Amino acid sequence: MTYILMILLLLAGTIVQTMSPAYAILGEVKTPILLAFIIYYSLNRSINTMFVAALLAGILQDSLNLSPLGYSSAIFIFIGWVISRYRGLVIADSFMTPIVFGAISGIMATLMQALLLAHNEAINISPLWILLRMLGSGFLCSLITPIVFLLTKMLDRAIGNTDIREALQ
Amino acid sequence: MLTVLLTVIILLNLPLPTSMRIKAGAHNTVAPFQNTMSLFTRKIADISSSVLHPNRNSSKKKAMLSQIAQLQFELNEMKIIKEENVALRKIINFRNRETKELLICEVIARLGSDGWWQTVTINRGDKDGITKGSAVLTTEGLIGRINAVSKNTSTIQLITDYNCNISCILPRTKSFGIVKGQGVSIDGNTVLEMLAPINPLKMDYISKEITINKDDLIITSGLGKIFPAGLIVGHITKTRLDRSGLYQHATIIPAADLSKLHYVFVIKQPHNNKNINLKSENPDN
Numbered sequence: 001m002t003y004i005l006m007i008l009l010l011l012a013g014t015i016v017q018t019m020s021p022a023y024a025i026l027g028e029v030k031t032p033i034l035l036a037f038i039i040y041y042s043l044n045r046s047i048n049t050m051f052v053a054a055l056l057a058g059i060l061q062d063s064l065n066l067s068p069l070g071y072s073s074a075i076f077i078f079i080g081w082v083i084s085r086y087r088g089l090v091i092a093d094s095f096m097t098p099i100v101f102g103a104i105s106g107i108m109a110t111l112m113q114a115l116l117l118a119h120n121e122a123i124n125i126s127p128l129w130i131l132l133r134m135l136g137s138g139f140l141c142s143l144i145t146p147i148v149f150l151l152t153k154m155l156d157r158a159i160g161n162t163d164i165r166e167a168l169q
Numbered sequence: 170m171l172t173v174l175l176t177v178i179i180l181l182n183l184p185l186p187t188s189m190r191i192k193a194g195a196h197n198t199v200a201p202f203q204n205t206m207s208l209f210t211r212k213i214a215d216i217s218s219s220v221l222h223p224n225r226n227s228s229k230k231k232a233m234l235s236q237i238a239q240l241q242f243e244l245n246e247m248k249i250i251k252e253e254n255v256a257l258r259k260i261i262n263f264r265n266r267e268t269k270e271l272l273i274c275e276v277i278a279r280l281g282s283d284g285w286w287q288t289v290t291i292n293r294g295d296k297d298g299i300t301k302g303s304a305v306l307t308t309e310g311l312i313g314r315i316n317a318v319s320k321n322t323s324t325i326q327l328i329t330d331y332n333c334n335i336s337c338i339l340p341r342t343k344s345f346g347i348v349k350g351q352g353v354s355i356d357g358n359t360v361l362e363m364l365a366p367i368n369p370l371k372m373d374y375i376s377k378e379i380t381i382n383k384d385d386l387i388i389t390s391g392l393g394k395i396f397p398a399g400l401i402v403g404h405i406t407k408t409r410l411d412r413s414g415l416y417q418h419a420t421i422i423p424a425a426d427l428s429k430l431h432y433v434f435v436i437k438q439p440h441n442n443k444n445i446n447l448k449s450e451n452p453d454n
Contacts, residue, residue: 011198011199011202012202014199014282015199015202015203015206017282017283018199018203018278018281018282018290019203019206019207019210019277019278021279022279022280022284024428027284028280028284028353029283029284030280030281030282030283030284032283034282047170048170051170051173052173054173055173055176055177058177059180059191059195060195060199060282061282061283062192063191063192063194063195063196063199064195064196064199064281064282065281065282065283065285065286065288066281066286066288066316066326066330066332067283067285067286068181068188069180069181069183069188069191069192070177070180070181070183071181072283073176073177073180074177074181077173077174077177113283113285117285122331122332123285123331123352124331124351124352125331125351125352125353129352129353133284
């Protein structure tokens, strides 16, 4: 059930992320809903489930833009793995946890994406513009992650998808 | 964990055709939902618009917009013809003078899924006869070309995308150059200008011998064979000599407002150009 729900959520997240507006003042960055799902799976599910979610989310994100396939997967897996390593030190149910992790992850994901794309000579944007994008991504991710946590937890509870053992693995 | 890492390494090293097939598969999976959601939001917008402005008729508006685009396109062509002298007519006759068929499309998503790329998604695809490489314009001018086509949607690579190069000409001086996207579509935003210079487009390789004026018009030359000749691209804002001293650069403002795209027009390609290979085209690549 975890995987079926995950696929449906990631598909819905992709559609909403693609159709979300991109504000110039936030560096034209899209609301990172897929990244918020990865943070959720990193804090609340086993590392294997998180890896599958990160891989799928990355493929979906890269498929709907001109990025080479695999860049987003690599970034999501790295971020998910780092969060999983430190999740024992934080209270996953705290309201502040998704906000803080969202902000840090948003900034890190944008920085990593910029470095990868610049290394591949796919983009040539000024460092200041990239900084603006990083801040924009951090801000939007810190806003959307608590909402994603709330909705996904509600869905998980509604369909009885609350295996505590998986979260503790 | 090892399996996932191996999968990522394989993904990163996939051959281009395989990677494109996977992307197309994912695109086709998402496209119907995206279209439905767009249709839903459009209907809500239409209903609220008809309630707030009962005199407006959206279908009439669409038809009129299409007609305006067609007329604007023909007018632009006529203006250029008028400017040409007799000696150049021979060369002009080389280009396709047929009236191009324009297909009106609605923008359903902007800037891909992460905002790094200057792309927009439209609600028409393969079943409407759209092919990869077709030029896309608005009533103001060229906005880009079709980069990917699925059954019901297409992705347009905007002229401001870093990977979009267009062979262009300054009609006043008849000098050629390559217009290149700079990865941002906004201009005139003073808050952002304070952070970094925002230049949506630049033109390279302009002869240093010619004098370029501010607001000089830039149009497509048609040499790359992807974009038809005579489509308005933008206006020059400033110029400078290259560091090598061999040619000039120009900063260009796009004629079309790329940040407010709603309806766009795809120039339908003749069937014999259906399998155009973008990689082999030069300099429009």
